[in-house]
Amino acid sequence: MANQIQENSILEEEGELIGTRIREESEREEERATEIQEESAMGKEKLAIHTVNIVVAVNESQESLRACKWACKHFLADHTNMGQSYNFTLVYVQPPVCVSSGPAYIFSGEVVHMLEHEEVRNTQKILKRAMDICNYYNVKAKTLVVTGGNAKEKICEVAQKKGAHFLVMGSRGHGPFI
Incomplete structure (x- = not known):
């Protein structure tokens, strides 16, 4: 017991x-x-x-519009799925109006103004095409037009000023990701 x-x-x-x-x-x-x-x-x-800053360089080429489409379709889907926000900026470097003055050509102010106006309309068309792509993929994009200067230098300046994590641009036949 x-x-x-x-x-x-x-x-x-x-x-x-x-x-x-x-x-x-x-x-x-x-x-x-x-x-x-x-x-x-x-x-x-x-x-x-964390906000991802994306700069997409656009121009009248099909390559730049394909790069814009790629960024909207693939790149942003990856980051928004991870809960990150983004700033998406379309940048276009508007070339200066080419007015050659010399003995053969003398342009009046009116002609120069007309050429500048035509360049602005061309810029608007290019940005509209890029914005249409962004809208199709529900990407909220801002546009930025930079005038004058070397396009590659201006694009790099914008990317640096915007604190870009990524710069997306067309390849012009050189292959992807140079």
């Missing part, structure tokens, strides 16, 4: 120990689940706060 009481006492102690261990493990699991939720929430906040 004393042995049975001692066994019961031992079983009760073991039961209490097992119960205590189970409670401790359960509490640890709950704490870890809470930590995971907090880490997940913090991760989402970090992603939501």
Whole structure:
């Protein structure tokens, strides 16, 4: 009988120990689940706060419009799925109006104004085509027109000023990602 009481006492102690261990493990699991939720929430906040700046250089070429379409279709889908926001800027470098003055050509101010107006209309057409692509893919884009200067230098300046994470442009037959 004393042995049975001692066994019961031992079983009760073991039961209490097992119960205590189970409670401790359960509490640890709950704490870890809470930590995971907090880490997940913090991760989402970090992603939501981070804004990806994308600059897409466009011109009248089909290559630049294909690059714009690619950026809208593939690139942005990847970043918005990760909860990141983005700034999408279409940049066009408007060439200066070419007015050659010399003995054979003398342009009046009216002709120069007409040529400048035509260049503005051409710029609007190019940007409209690019914006149509963006609208098709539900991409909110801003446009920026830069005048004068070397196109490659101006595009790089814009990318730097905008803090671009990515610069997307057509390849002009040189292959992708030069």
